[in-house]
Amino acid sequence: MSQRIPWSSHRVRLRDAVVEGYLVNDSPLRVGAGREPPLGSAVDLAVLRVAIGGKKVPYIPGSSLKGVFRSTAMQLALAKGLHACSGLSGYTCMDQEFTEYGGSTLMGYVQDRLRVGDVMEAIRAFHEKACLLCKMFGSPSFTGHVVFSDADPLDERGEVVEVPIGVRTGIAIDRRTGAVHAGALYQVEYVEPGARFRFTIAATNLPNYALGLLFKALRMLHEGWVRVGGFKTRGFGRVHVEDLRISIWGLTVEQGKLVAIDDKDLEVDLGSIARVEEHKVVAEGAVAWQVVGKLEEVWEQCSARLKS
Numbered sequence: 027m028s029q030r031i032p033w034s035s036h037r038v039r040l041r042d043a044v045v046e047g048y049l050v051n052d053s054p055l056r057v058g059a060g061r062e063p064p065l066g067s068a069v070d071l072a073v074l075r076v077a078i079g080g081k082k083v084p085y086i087p088g089s090s091l092k093g094v095f096r097s098t099a100m101q102l103a104l105a106k107g108l109h110a111c112s113g114l115s116g117y118t119c120m121d122q123e124f125t126e127y128g129g130s131t132l133m134g135y136v137q138d139r140l141r142v143g144d145v146m147e148a149i150r151a152f153h154e155k156a157c158l159l160c161k162m163f164g165s166p167s168f169t170g171h172v173v174f175s176d177a178d179p180l181d182e183r184g185e186v187v188e189v190p191i192g193v194r195t196g197i198a199i200d201r202r203t204g205a206v207h208a209g210a211l212y213q214v215e216y217v218e219p220g221a222r223f224r225f226t227i228a229a230t231n232l233p234n235y236a237l238g239l240l241f242k243a244l245r246m247l248h249e250g251w252v253r254v255g256g257f258k259t260r261g262f263g264r265v266h267v268e269d270l271r272i273s274i275w276g277l278t279v280e281q282g283k284l285v286a287i288d289d290k291d292l293e294v295d296l297g298s299i300a301r302v303e304e305h306k307v308v309a310e311g312a313v314a315w316q317v318v319g320k321l322e323e324v325w326e327q328c329s330a331r332l333k334s
C-alpha cells in the first residue's frame with residue numbers, strides 16, 4: 027500500500043475524465059488583457075480575441091477558466107478546514123519550508139531527490155506535503171491533473187458562431203480620492219449576453235472526492251455564485267452551463283462504479299444513472315448533473331477525512 031504510486035504522480039494512469047459543454051453568458055462578459063482600466067487615461071479596452079478559421083473572435087482562455095475553478099475550489103477547501111494554497115507564484119506549497127527537510131522548501135527537496143535519482147521519495151514528499159489544489163491544478167514545476175482548454179464560440183459541428191460585441195463607456199475614478207479623473211472616459215468592449223462558448227476540461231487520476239470538488243466548482247459557476255472575467259462588481263461575467271457531458275474511463279472504472287483511488291476516497295456507483303460501457307461511464311444533460319451531484323456528495327463525505 028505504502029509503496030503504491032500515489033495518484034498525483036504522472037507515472038500512473040488510473041482514469042481519465044472529460045467534462046464538456048457550453049458556457050453561455052447571462053450578463054455582459056469581459057475577458058480582456060488587463061484587469062481594470064488604467065487610471066487617468068482614456069483607453070479602449072478590447073476583449074481578447076483568437077483567430078479561428080480566418081476570423082478573429084472573442085474567447086475565454088483556458089487559463090482564465092482554470093483561475094476561476096482554482097480560486098473557487100480553494101474557497102471550498104478552506105471552508106472545510108483543509109490546507110489549500112492559492113497557487114500564486116511565491117506562495118504555493120512548493121515554496122513552503124520544512125524542518126524535516128533541513129529547512130529546505132518542498133520544491134528544493136523534491137528537486138534534490140530527483141537529482142540523486144530518488145524519484146519515489148520525490149513523488150512521496152510532494153503527495154504528502156502539497157495541498158489538494160496543487161495536486162489537482164498544478165504548482166511551480168509540477169503539472170497538474172486538470173487541463174482547461176480555451177472556450178471558443180463554436181457550434182456542435184465546430185463552426186465559428188457570430189458573437190455580438192457591445193461597447194460601454196465608463197468613467198475612471200481615482201481610487202484614493204474618489205474623484206473623477208478629468209477627461210477620463212474610457213470605452214469597454216464586452217460580449218453581449220447569450221453567446222455560447224464550447225469548453226472542455228480534461229482530468230486524469232482524480233479521486234472521487236477531487237472530481238466532486240471540481241464538479242462543485244462547476245455547479246457554483248452554473249448557478250451564478252462564481253463569475254468569469256472582469257467587471258464582476260458591475261454584474262458582468264454571469265454564465266451558465268448547457269449541454270453538459272461527462273465521461274469517465276479507465277482501470278478504476280468497473281461496471282459503472284468509480285472505485286476509491288486512495289484510502290480517503292469513497293467508491294461511487296453510477297451504474298443506475300449513467301450509460302455504462304466497459305471501463306467507462308458517460309452521462310449527458312440532466313443525467314450529467316446527477317453525476318455531478320453524486321460526486322459532490324463524495325467531496326462532502328470525504329473532506330473531513332482529508333484533514334488528517
Ligand SMILES: [Zn+2]
Binds near residue numbers: 113156159
Ligand atoms: Zn498548494
